[in-house]
Amino acid sequence: MAYWLFKSEPDAYSIDDLKRETIGRWDGVRNYQARNFLRDGVKAGDTVLFYHSSCKVPAIVGVAKAVKEAYPDPTQFDPAHKYHDPKSTREKPRWVAVDVAYVKHIQPITRDDLRAHPVLSRMSLLQRGQRLSILPVSKEEWAAVSALMKKA
DNA sequence: GCCAACGTTGGC
DNA sequence: GCCAACGTTGGC
Numbered sequence: 001m002a003y004w005l006f007k008s009e010p011d012a013y014s015i016d017d018l019k020r021e022t023i024g025r026w027d028g029v030r031n032y033q034a035r036n037f038l039r040d041g042v043k044a045g046d047t048v049l050f051y052h053s054s055c056k057v058p059a060i061v062g063v064a065k066a067v068k069e070a071y072p073d074p075t076q077f078d079p080a081h082k083y084h085d086p087k088s089t090r091e092k093p094r095w096v097a098v099d100v101a102y103v104k105h106i107q108p109i110t111r112d113d114l115r116a117h118p119v120l121s122r123m124s125l126l127q128r129g130q131r132l133s134i135l136p137v138s139k140e141e142w143a144a145v146s147a148l149m150k151k152a
Numbered sequence: 153g154c155c156a157a158c159g160t161t162g163g164c
Numbered sequence: 165g166c167c168a169a170c171g172t173t174g175g176c
Contacts, residue, residue, distance in 0.1 A: 009174090031159075054174050111175080129157040131173050 003137035004042060005049040005060070005125060006100070015050045015062040018102045027073045027097035028083045034134040039070045039096045041136065048100055049137060049145060051125070052108075059108035060145065062152070068099035105152035109145065119144040 006026060008014065018024045029035055048064040072093035075083040088094040114120040124135055137145070 007174090033159095058175070131158065133173090 002041065002043065002046045003049070003139070003142040004037070004046060004066075005051050005135045005137050006064070007051045007053045007133040007135075009054045010052045011055070014052065015064075015102075015105060018050065018062075018064060018100065019105070021102070023067060023099055023101045025097050026100055027075050027095075029073070029095060029097070029133060030083065030085070031132065034132050035095060037132075037134040037136065038098055042066050042069060042098050042134075044069050047103075047142065049142075053133075057108060057110055059110040059113075060106070061108050062105045063103040063149075064100040065103050066098055067101045070096035070098055073097040107150040107152050109148050113148065117144060117148070120148075 010016075013024070026038070029038055044066055046066040048066060049060050050062040050064050052059055052061050072090070073083070073095040074097070075081045076085040076088040076093060076095045077090060078084055079086075083095075085094055111126065114123060114126060119140055120126075123137075123141055124130055124132075
């Protein structure tokens with residue numbers, strides 16, 4: 001069982017949106033490295049840290065669980081969709097999505113919180129120039145984040 | 153809104 | 165296959 005961190009801009013899709021849906025489709029990933037993590041790495045049952053990016057206080061805001069492994073991201077085929085990819089075909093889809101289930105909100109763990117922690121300060125999330133929206137989280141990192149979690 | 157970092161595109 | 169131009173990400 002692996003651990004991941006998924007980034008989302010709360011204006012586009014927040015942890016509250018996931019809670020409302022219970023199970024949400026994680027689509028719109030248009031970066032090959034992130035796609036590869038989704039396609040080859042994420043397994044049903046894996047734990048996901050939900051991270052809010054590009055907002056007032058970027059932070060880990062909750063936990064989710066992968067419930068459906070990679071399948072073709074339907075938005076790539078839809079010409080009207082902003083994630084449409086004209087170079088992708090149904091025979092050879094380029095992008096994948098996974099489904100995640102809401103688990104819980106937590107009190108936000110901010111970047112300052114992470115930076116202050118001996119283990120978490122080395123997370124790839126904090127590395128300069130880091131832009132991947134899907135990031136692996138090590139067992140040690142997960143343990144450290146768990147220890148910081150407080151009920152929201 | 154700024155800007156650094158990075159990925160992608162396309163001409164050659 | 166190189167590389168400049170451009171677009172995007174995302175923290176600050």
